[in-house]
Amino acid sequence: SGFTKLPPNELNHIQHVIAVMSGKGGVGKSSVTALIAVEANRKGYRCGILDADITGPSMPKMFGISQRPENTGFGLIAPETRSGIRLMSLNLLLDNEDAPVIWRGPLIASAVRQFWTEVVWGDLDYLIVDLPPGTGDAPLTVMQSLPLDGVVIVSSPQDLVGMVVAKAIKMCQHMNIPVFGLVENMSFIECPKCGEKIYPFGRPAGDSLAQRNGLKFLGALPIDPAFAQACDRGQIENYHGAVGLDVLL
Amino acid sequence: SGFTKLPPNELNHIQHVIAVMSGKGGVGKSSVTALIAVEANRKGYRCGILDADITGPSMPKMFGISQRPENTGFGLIAPETRSGIRLMSLNLLLDNEDAPVIWRGPLIASAVRQFWTEVVWGDLDYLIVDLPPGTGDAPLTVMQSLPLDGVVIVSSPQDLVGMVVAKAIKMCQHMNIPVFGLVENMSFIECPKCGEKIYPFGRPAGDSLAQRNGLKFLGALPIDPAFAQACDRGQIENYHGAVGLDVLL
Numbered sequence A, B: 001s002g003f004t005k006l007p008p009n010e011l012n013h014i015q016h017v018i019a020v021m022s023g024k025g026g027v028g029k030s031s032v033t034a035l036i037a038v039e040a041n042r043k044g045y046r047c048g049i050l051d052a053d054i055t056g057p058s059m060p061k062m063f064g065i066s067q068r069p070e071n072t073g074f075g076l077i078a079p080e081t082r083s084g085i086r087l088m089s090l091n092l093l094l095d096n097e098d099a100p101v102i103w104r105g106p107l108i109a110s111a112v113r114q115f116w117t118e119v120v121w122g123d124l125d126y127l128i129v130d131l132p133p134g135t136g137d138a139p140l141t142v143m144q145s146l147p148l149d150g151v152v153i154v155s156s157p158q159d160l161v162g163m164v165v166a167k168a169i170k171m172c173q174h175m176n177i178p179v180f181g182l183v184e185n186m187s188f189i190e191c192p193k194c195g196e197k198i199y200p201f202g203r204p205a206g207d208s209l210a211q212r213n214g215l216k217f218l219g220a221l222p223i224d225p226a227f228a229q230a231c232d233r234g235q236i237e238n239y240h241g242a243v244g245l246d247v248l249l
């Protein structure tokens, strides 16, 4: 995309960098990022997650880790989750997980760059970058400065969400970043009592949104209360409900 | 909060400015913003909505309006929705609603300022500002430069969401901006077949999140498929399901 990519930390050997994006908040970018990493890790790939949502970081909570990264002469060591996934997030650098990070664009961009140049990730098959909502500083910095192989797009069924997600897709196209495909999250929920399939956010639309934008449809995930609970308890590594997100690897 | 507030456009007489914030994306900030404005408008208050989500604007779609604002010598005239609410959003200035706005912080901040100084809102009882996710440029600019009376916080039941919402609450406290209270959205959904109350995102938590942060709990909204549909069809002004959000006015 014409920008000179930043060199990684000399101790890092990272085979592939993938970003997860939606443009719209709350559709499940962090969830899909974590599920891809967990599934790839189960298959034996060495994975890392770079939490590029600098002012709204939720990765450490999903994995239940909070230890401060060790700062060595070579850089900041990315801590490992219980199953061995490397993770770096601004929340790991704060005293309290709910402390606000009140930063403007330049500081946000600089934090994202430092997560690439100053963090010791070691040898990874996949580094998965969780992008914040919007098409501003963090996604722009990642697309300009990191050697991205491609992006996974996450949407949910609402037309309103699809409109904002289309902005993210067009940003990738504009920046010449390949899009691996689109995952629709929160497609439906099954009533635990009578089994009725309920569509809180409208009929599934991921397939046609993908088609309209020339993308591969990677599948749909239902709303699963057990998933939300696993995230809240920091136990996403114990969740086994996600289907075939490893299709990317 | 110590910053000199920007003067409004000389044609504007705005009694109260309220912002709606969450820190976390997708919980329903735009929805709550729109519902407050619709309810206040029904009670006879003159209202406007400033869509400060510059790279992910969804207000025009919720109200089904797309006409380009008229640019006069005095400023940009904020168009009216069908029921007479004034609205300004970056999506009204684009040729296509799904075109990406790939801007860094300084441009985002400048757009928010111009929505206050260059837009002709006229005489309003309430201007409601819809803030994007995060604690970055847009919320910071609004809190520093607009004469905010206070903020309404929106959350959803997940602990993970509550953690990020707490960051937004602490930002308001840090900036000396009063918080009117907290609304929990997506609390539950009722099965259309058997009436079972389902809690996709966990048991209601808004009340205790409000209490822990010294805030008034303003109530909870269920997931209502009819609401998502109204938003997708641009007919939020025809939706009558929201309870008592006018408590703020």
Ligand SMILES: Nc1ncnc2c1ncn2[C@@H]1O[C@H](COP(=O)(O)OP(=O)(O)O)[C@@H](O)[C@H]1O
Binding pocket: A022, A024, A025, A026, A027, A028, A029, A030, A031, A032, A058, A185, A186, A221, A222, A223, A224, A225, A227, A228, A229, A231, A232, B025, B026, B158, B160, B161, B200, B201
């Ligand atoms: N399919 C799902 N079923 C249940 N809860 C979900 C699902 N996807 C996401 N969530 C929950 O919704 C919240 C928002 O998801 P998140 O991944 O943080 O969205 P984003 O990163 O797009 O803002 C999280 O608390 C998460 O646990």
Ligand SMILES: Nc1ncnc2c1ncn2[C@@H]1O[C@H](COP(=O)(O)OP(=O)(O)O)[C@@H](O)[C@H]1O
Binding pocket: A025, A026, A158, A160, A161, A200, A201, B022, B024, B025, B026, B027, B028, B029, B030, B031, B032, B058, B185, B186, B221, B222, B223, B224, B225, B227, B228, B229, B231, B232
């Ligand atoms: N209570 C609800 N019931 C059904 N759909 C909802 C509800 N609240 C929000 N939505 C839908 O969810 C999507 C996200 O809401 P939005 O207000 O845009 O969130 P935010 O502004 O926090 O990103 C929208 O498509 C909206 O129509």
Ligand SMILES: [Zn+2]
Binding pocket: A191, A192, A193, A194, A195, A196, B191, B192, B193, B194, B195, B196
């Ligand atoms: Zn049922």
